[in-house]
Amino acid sequence: MKTALVHSHAFDHFDYGPQHPLRMERLGLTWRLMEAYGLTRLSGSTVYTSEPAEERDIVALHTQSYVDTLKAANTGQAPRSASLHGLGAGDNPVFPGVWDVARLIAGGSRLAAQVVARGEADRAFHFAGGLHHAMHNRASGFCYVNDAVLAILELRRQGFRVAYVDIDAHHGDGVQAAFYDDQDVLTISTHERGERLFPGTGFVRETGGSSALGYSVNLPLEAYTESEAFHEAFEAVVPPLLRAFRPDAVVAQLGVDAHLTDPLTHLALDVQGFARAVARIVELSPRLVALGGGGYDLRNVARGWTAAWAIINGVDLPAVMPQSFAPDLRRFEFESPALWDDAIEVPAPVRARARAYASAQVQAIHEVIFPLHDIRGHVAGGETVR
Secondary structure: OOOOEEEEEEHHHOOOOOOOOOOOHHHHHHHHHHHHOOOOOOEEEEEEOOOOOOOOEEHHHHHHHHHHHHHHHOOOOOOOOHHOOOOOOOOOOOOOOOOHHHHHHHHHHHHHHHHHHHHOOOEEEEOOOOOOOOOOOOOOEEEEEOOOHHHHHHHHHHOOEEEEEEOOOOOHHHHHHOOOOOOEEEEEEEEOOOOOOOOOOOOOOOOOOOOOOOEEEEEOOOOOEEEEHHHHHHHHHHHHHHHOOOEEEEEEEEEOOEEOOOOOOOOOOOHHHHHHHHHHHHHHHOEEEEEOOOOOOOOHHHHHHHHHHHHHHHHHOOOEEEEEHHHHHHHOOOOEEOOOOOOOOOHHHHHHHHHHHHHHHHHHHHHHOOHHHHOOOEEEEEEEEE
């Protein structure tokens, strides 16, 4: 097995602004924790440096007028057309280098897809990527260029049948929109329910366009869904769909914002639960392009993505973070040097409500989506039967 890690230290030079929840420091922090564990020097693994995507690659998805606006915003001053394309104060600020960093993220995700498509790696991870909200003509939800879509398009150009699996707490709406009428791309998103959380979409009834019914799959979850309930729902939906679809490659968005401590969301996974989901995605993927995504508790982002890269490489990590990481433990005020969480306790009535909601969504998917793929949505001997 060959793996590829895609990263650039150039990300350290960009900043959404001091009050913005997406902190670019999370990328350097993750790299340093991976480095401390020796995960950047693994046998059989290659580290690639992100290079900016060319404009022609970005306009494969995004409109020229939107790209021109992003380019004009690169100085840090909002052009007159900014608000027409979702740029401005709030989620999608204009800051110096906004076009440069968008190109760099897009280029890294396209590179991850290319090394997998060329056979240079069986699995690749670009943890700066996964900005899944950007739409074809506007920025959305901290995302300026939808690098996940560009990675999928790169694999499709090479003839790959692609499944997209998104475990971010927010619905992967930009990716769903890009492939809503495409039977050669299956999109699956698990996320906090849209009535409670941005972007307000991702309901079971969003099943794909008329020419691709059943190829957009959404598993919304109630607030405080903890790891065990998440995995019961995940197992009832994701593996049978992937087995039925039989992708050549999986593009996975591994947002860590489903963690209980994330300041923007309300799910209740722990790092162990996140890692378990990653392990299942790895197991189910004939080839894998993994991307990062959301995550606004910097400490758990670093822990989660470091654990993910270890899983991608089949490496078991010591439960205590290395001594060489101690300066970052102090600087970022980690509560303990443990890689894994202590047990997360959710009150029993809240846990029961979340589990019941997840069960109802799974049942709806079995009734609405599974018949379109000739899957019978009941379980026999622990396996969902086709």
